[in-house]
Amino acid sequence: MSKGDRVLLGVVAAPHGVRGLVRIKSFTEDPMSVAVYGPLSDETGKKEYRVEALSAARGAVLARIEGVADRTAAEALRGLRLYVERSRLPTTGDREWYEADLVGLAAIGRDGRDWGKVTAFHDFGAGSVMEVSGGMMVPFNDESVPEIDVEGGKVVIDPPAGLLAGGKEKEAGS
Secondary structure (H helix, E strand, O other), rough: HHHHHHEEEEEEEEEEEOOOOEEEEHHHHOOHHOOOOOOOOOOOOOOOOOOOEEEEEEEEEEEEEOOOHHHHHHHHOOOOOOEEEEEOOOOOOOOOOOHHOOOOOOEOOOOOEEEEEEEEEEEEOOEEEEEEEEHHHEEEEOOOOOEEEEEOOEEEEOOOOOOOOOOOOOOOOO
């Protein structure tokens, strides 16, 4: 199974307590859903993890991973990226995408300028941002990303005035 056939659902952030529990930063719309799609795999796709979500708090999910019984074992999983097979996920609706489907698409300005490629998505607490080649961050909302064309291989961006180096200043009222 290739990496394109899998979607990143979360990352083990830290151990919790002494009985092997972990905190997982979940990338699912409902954080507790990180555990509902069956066994998750590591980045290689070769090792599986059975996750039981216990509770959600402060942007993380408190979880038990089968076979992890103490803090030392939980600490060893810190940074583990947890993936699920794409086929186990629900289909997306209109104007819905999995971020994994957008990474790698060309980022084209409304004026036709090539800004590079979409490299990642982040949420630092004030809303989702889309990272474009070179580390540039664009708010991921309908105003700044007015068009997404997965089949056409591009996203159209209209960054706020002065956000990206070399970007045009927007005229007042536009």
